Amino acid sequence: MKTKILLLLAFLLLSITTITKAQKCNYTHEKVDEFSGLVEKRIVKQHNFYFTFAFYRLGDDFRLESYVNIPGDQAFLIPEGSKLNLKLGDKSVMELTSIKNATPQSFVSGNQIYSGYAMTYPITKEQLKKIEEVGIKFIRTYLKDESYYDMDLKKKKIENTKNYASCILKD
Numbered sequence: 001m002k003t004k005i006l007l008l009l010a011f012l013l014l015s016i017t018t019i020t021k022a023q024k025c026n027y028t029h030e031k032v033d034e035f036s037g038l039v040e041k042r043i044v045k046q047h048n049f050y051f052t053f054a055f056y057r058l059g060d061d062f063r064l065e066s067y068v069n070i071p072g073d074q075a076f077l078i079p080e081g082s083k084l085n086l087k088l089g090d091k092s093v094m095e096l097t098s099i100k101n102a103t104p105q106s107f108v109s110g111n112q113i114y115s116g117y118a119m120t121y122p123i124t125k126e127q128l129k130k131i132e133e134v135g136i137k138f139i140r141t142y143l144k145d146e147s148y149y150d151m152d153l154k155k156k157k158i159e160n161t162k163n164y165a166s167c168i169l170k171d
Contacts, residue, residue, distance in 0.1 A: 025167035033058070043164045049109075051151050053139065055128075055168040056120075062128055062168065064096060066119045066141045068149050070104075074115035076144050078102040083142045084121045089134035089158055096121035117143070131165040 029042040038059035046052040052067040066084055080101050086094040099122055104115035119141065135158035139151040153161065 024163055047151050055164045057168045062123050064121045064123050069114045069116045073106050073113050074104045078117055078143055085140040086136050087138035089137050128165045128169055132162055136161040
């Protein structure tokens, strides 16, 4: 009798784990483009008020997006060709290059003015597969001149980046 109960519990535990894994892709945005018929997907994750990043896909076009909020009413633009450096879980470094200028979008939060910047970086399927394997440990977004914004990811968030890459790669 105890063996049957233990087997039943083991089966239920495995079933719950399988169901949980099957439901792990939570897209912030998912829709079919009316003209091309391609599926557009985005997973946006806010690290803190100052930094948000996203995994994006439209058909076979893959991108990472970086959103940075800087205190003050900024007047500079972050030029096309700026860099995003990713230190991966295996300590290798991946460098991505933005494909358009990022202009400031000013807004008020509380009693403070901020300037928000949205940068877009193309990424290959092979690079995403590497992230799926080892995750992202550290992100450095270059802003202007030699200034940058760093985001250090803890163990759970490193695992999450593996999951986001996996979800964006799914057809």
